[in-house]
Amino acid sequence: MRYMKILFLPAALVLFFCTTVRSQDVPYITGTVVDTEGDPLIGANILVTDLGRGAVTDVDGNFRINKLEDAEYDLRVSMIGYATKVVRDVLASSTPDPLKIVLEEKAVEMEEIEVVGDALRRPQEDTRVSVQKMVPWEAKFLPGAAEDVMRSLQALPGVLSPNDFSSQLIIRGSGPDQNLIVMDHIEVFNPYRLYGVVSMFNPETVSDISLLTGGFPAKYGDRLSAVLDISNRDGRSKKDFYMNLNTSLTNANLVLEGDSPLNLPGSWLVSMRRTYYDLIVGPFARSAGLVDGNVSFPNFGDVQTRLNVSPWEGHKFFVTGVTSRDGVDVTTSSSAEDPDSVSVYNTTFNHVLGTGWTYAPSDDMLNTVVFSYYNNNGISEFDGRFLDPVLDEREWEGTADSIKALARFFDVSVDGDFVLEKYSLSNEFVYHLGTHDVEAGFGWTYIDAGISFDIRIGDDLKEIIEANPRSRALTEPTIQLQQYHKFHGYLQDRIELIPNRFYLQPGLRYDYYTGIQKGYLSPRINASYAVDPSTTVRAAFGVYYQSPGYEKLFDNRQFLDFSEPYLTALRAENALHYILGVERWLDNRWLAKVDLYYKDFDDLVTRDIRPGFKWTSAHQTGTDLRDPANWADPFLVASDTITDKPINGSFGEAYGIELMLEKRNTERSDKFSGWISYALAWAQRYEEGVVIPFNFDQRHTINIVGNYKINSWLEAGARWRLGT
Known part of the structure; x- marks a missing residue:
């Protein structure tokens, strides 16, 4: 039945596109x-x-x-x-x-100024469903969000986090690897800093934050679950130079901006961030005796730039760049040679460079071309020398020397590095024609990924591991390289079928992935119906595909072998979205929303499980475990082995309902803003006939967020969350 629906919808969409609608x-x-x-x-x-x-x-x-x-x-x-x-x-x-x-500037007075055209009040002709908008100041001041955009989004309905220290997003029963993240028309991977605690987006320079938690249109692809679309603002151009510095106990954020130095209409912006946990918290912790050894706490620094110029009317050129570094260097004792010592070193770099050209030959037409480069690379080193915690000389007197020698010390060293490079070229076209808003686009992406790691184990532990065929691969160096292309094209048309009331947006997308040598057609349709000026009903259905690749594994925090012939044997993961939403403005300040959703996942990539055998033994009950004479001769038992071979071995579903009541500040006299939300959700996976609850399945989630403006320079906020 599922595939009948998939086959039916392209035919229906063809009819929509082929039907002549009078402009x-x-x-x-x-x-x-x-x-x-x-x-x-x-x-x-x-x-x-x-x-x-x-x-x-x-x-x-x-x-x-x-x-x-x-x-x-x-x-x-x-x-x-x-x-x-x-x-x-x-x-x-x-x-x-x-x-x-x-408009002429004037001193800001305290009279009420009504904001009738609220930028966050979506027009009723917007057919996108399940859209969550957040203004940058909310991301900056939301309590408990550490002035971070992605951590702020975790306070919205349908959005969870893996833990309290992560900025990753778990959206409607899907993992972080199934979310598409776009910044200024550029897809970015691994957008995290401080090893996931915060994200790469600077709330001081962000201009728009849009989270589509499902049913997103055809212009977005290669992800199963959701889209986070971030836009950075241009620099202020009233003066040649502006400076803004924000500091706290743990970090600093400097923003420089001004008018274009090229004597052309435009502006420039440079922002710099740096944490100093390692400079302040580290020495304090050592002097207080909280840690031993040479400890350098995790730290990061980044630089973001944006330049735009408009040399001719209707033309705009822009350049966006980001470079960042994360680092940690920890030794848990005075010397890495000490027993029970651990030494960890890691440095990770993220680089983004994009250049674009927008051309608007008329008010009805806009074309955007973007070329971008992305690089994410890192080096990791781990060394440890462990003393068996069960070994006590007083208790082990009389134990065989051979066993004591094996159990005394285990030396482990791991060296790893990775690099992920991406080149992309895209073109997006928008044309308004009477009752139609047509959008079309195409693009190309090339990805070059490499992962390597080498586990070096002391001779004593190595002999034990290599004696077990299931673990023997751990002692062998691993190098994985992957290069592949992705091509896509899409067409979508928002049609005003009933003036000022009913809008329909059919869309069609095609993706081809050279890594698996397969192409996929994704029909989608969105609709919006204005019941009255304050009430809008929206609905969406869509087919979504996601290709396997190393760039997704960084979010999923697991390793799979995508070498040949495993990769080409895979199919793209896919999902169906069914979503219905109702939005009603109770007055100019209060907004109520209800969303119902169902997501059907298939061909999910998992690890292959192979049947096998292992050697085991048993000891006589009530006897001394340390005496070899009390153990029976080894014998074989059935034992499955989880491999790193990827297969399309799972499917699943996620469904639920989300309620939200939001209060917005629409006048200067407004003091209070915030929201309360409740989400009831189910998420599960099915493998080999077994029902497996999704890792982050959370049945009930309540969020309460409130901000109160005390005066012009002081604001208090609170946030409370309950999940069961």
């Missing part, structure tokens, strides 16, 4: 809001006073108000810190002249 020239108003120096204003509110609705300017100061009559309207333009301006008798038409509205 209407719907009047609209468009323009740009700038300050007195000509710099675009982000988040300015434009209200059509006659209709009580409007729009919010984007990152370039542009706005567009659709679905108007062929008539004249008055616009009220406002933004905190600027004098409100009324523009009268603006003509809406199918080919309007773009407006340029200039």
Whole structure:
């Protein structure tokens, strides 16, 4: 039945695309809001006073108000810190002249300024379902989130974390490796710092945070569960130079930005972060006797840059770059040669470089081309010398010397390194045509991955391990290399079937993975229905595929052998999403949301289990375990072996309901904001006829988040979470 649905939907989508829908020239108003120096204003509110609705300017100061009559309207333009301006008798038409509205700065006063076009209030024509939006200041000030974007998202319904110290996201019964993470049109892997405690995203430079927990459209692919789409802001261009420094007991965050030095419209931004646990906490812990030996606590530093210029009207070029380093160097005693000592060294680097060009030949058309490079590499060293904890000379008197010699010391050393390189080229095209919003795109990705590790074991322990055929591979060096290409193309069209009420977005995506030498077609469909101006019902169905690859293993924290012939024998993992959501604004401040979802997973990649035998023995009950005479002769018993060979050996499901009530600040006089959410969820996997609960299956989850603005410079917040 599952595959009948998959086969039926492409046919249905073909009918949608082949059906001729009459394009209407719907009047609209468009323009740009700038300050007195000509710099675009982000988040300015434009209200059509006659209709009580409007729009919010984007990152370039542009706005567009659709679905108007062929008539004249008055616009009220406002933004905190600027004098409100009324523009009268603006003509809406199918080919309007773009407006340029200039706002003048003024001292911020305490009167109420109503934010009618709330940037977080999604338009009803947005067909995406299960979208969670978060503004950067929420990520920065959310209690318990360590000023981190991804840890802040863990306070939303349907989102969990592996543990209290991880910024990884467990979303609706899926692992972190099944989430697509995009920054400025660039897919990034392993976006974690401090070994997973925080993420790479700087809340001081982020402009938009969108989390799609399911049912995402065809422009996103190669992941089964969810999408996190992050946009970084451009630098401020009013002056040549700005500086902002934030410090705390454990880290510092410096942001430099200013006008473009090229005498062209544009700006630049550089941010630098550094933790100093190792510089402050380390010496304190040693002096207080909390640790022994030469301990360097984990630390990281990163530099992010963004440059944009607009040399010609309608053209914008940008460059985004990130480089970071994580490090740790720990020895648990004064010398690595001491018994029961452990020495750990690790250095990890992340580098991202992307350059893009956006071209808008008209208000109805936008094309974006992005080329990017990504590199993640690291070196790890581990040395340990362990004294058998059960060995006590007083208790072991009379024990055979051969056993005492084996049990006394075990020496283990591990050297490992990895490198993951990615080159990507993509093109995205958006075209507004009457009642249609068409999006299309294609792209290419090349991945070069390598993993190696060498476990060196002392002679005594090595003899024991190599005597067991199931463990013999541990003593052999491992090197895995993988190079493959990924190609994709997509087409989606949002159609206004009933004016101002019903919108449908069919989409189709094709992916080809050279690693497994297979291609897949993914039909998807989203719908939005406006019950009334305050209530929207949305629904989605989609087919999703995820290719196997080493870049996903970093999130999954496991090793699989993707060498030949194992890789080409695999199929891409796949999932079906069924989602229904209702969103209602109770008033201008309170939002209520309900989401129901069901995800059906198939062809999940797991480790192959092979039947075999092992040698074992038994001792006489009530006798001394240390006396070899009390043990029977070894004999064979059946024993399965879990290998690192990957197979499509599992399937599963995740389903549940999520409720959320949110209070937003929409006026300057508002003091309180926050939300309360409840999620009821089930997630499980099936292997070899056995039901296996998902590792992070959590039945009930309650989140309560509150912030109260005490005055202009002081705000208090609290967060409470219950999971069972």
